[in-house]
Each structure stands twice: as structure tokens, then as C-alpha cells.
Amino acid sequence: LQLELADKAGGSWDRLRIEQLLVNLLSNAVKYGAGKPVSVKLEVEKDRVRLTVRDQGIGIAADDVGRIFGRFQRAASIRNYGGLGLGLFITRHIVEAHRGTIAVASTVGEGSTFSIELPRFSLTPAASPDETRRARA
Numbered sequence: 022l023q024l025e026l027a028d029k030a031g032g033s034w035d036r037l038r039i040e041q042l043l044v045n046l047l048s049n050a051v052k053y054g055a056g057k058p059v060s061v062k063l064e065v066e067k068d069r070v071r072l073t074v075r076d077q078g079i080g081i082a083a084d085d086v087g088r089i090f091g092r093f094q095r096a097a098s099i100r101n102y103g104g105l106g107l108g109l110f111i112t113r114h115i116v117e118a119h120r121g122t123i124a125v126a127s128t129v130g131e132g133s134t135f136s137i138e139l140p141r142f143s144l145t146p147a148a149s150p151d152e153t154r155r156a157r158a
Contacts, residue, residue, distance in 0.1 A: 061075075080133055
């Protein structure tokens, strides 16, 4: 594991959810990383932090990238690896609840890079998709 952490990267977040997000991303990077190094980088901007987790593993096919954040969704190329397909779904919801964004760049055979941006001081949580649907009804 290679770490590059910025100083003073504090923010106002739900600590347990951020820990869960990190566990999900790191466990995927190790699981699919083909035994190669995993890098974690934390950068700070004035009002945001950017977390990048990169592996050098099997990668994700372009056709699968758009759906891997869905519930019970897994890339076709990883069917032989254990898991339910919930980790990235949960991670996406944690990021969105913190008013952040998540993205992935991947090349089959070269690895994947997951990038998360979070506002440092979000005082009000984002509405969940269920709350948004109920409000529209």
C-alpha cells in the first residue's frame, strides 16, 4: 500500500460512513489488484478533499463501468471473485450523502482508479433518493 496524504485534510463528515467507504474501496483494490501495489492519495483544496484509490489489477471493461455502482452489480470479468455487488453501491450512496462525487477510470489488464471528491464542511446532509422521490409525490 502506497500512501500520499495531505496535511490538514479534516472535514465535517460521518466518520463511520467514511471508514466504510475506505474499507470498500481498499478491499476491492486488494481483491482485484493482482497482488500489485495499491496507491491511496488524499489531496486538499480550499473547500474540498479528493481521495484517489488506484490498483494495477484486472481492470473493468468499458461496458461494465457505467453499471458497477448499481445494487447487486458486478463487472462481468470478475464473476470468479467473491462478493455480492453491494460495496460500490454503498460507497456511492455514502459519497452522495456527503454531497460528493465518485468516478472511476479503468483499463482492462491495467487497473482501476476510483476518485472521490467531498466538500470539507457540508453542514446539511443530502436527501436520500427515497426522500427525494417522496417529496415529489
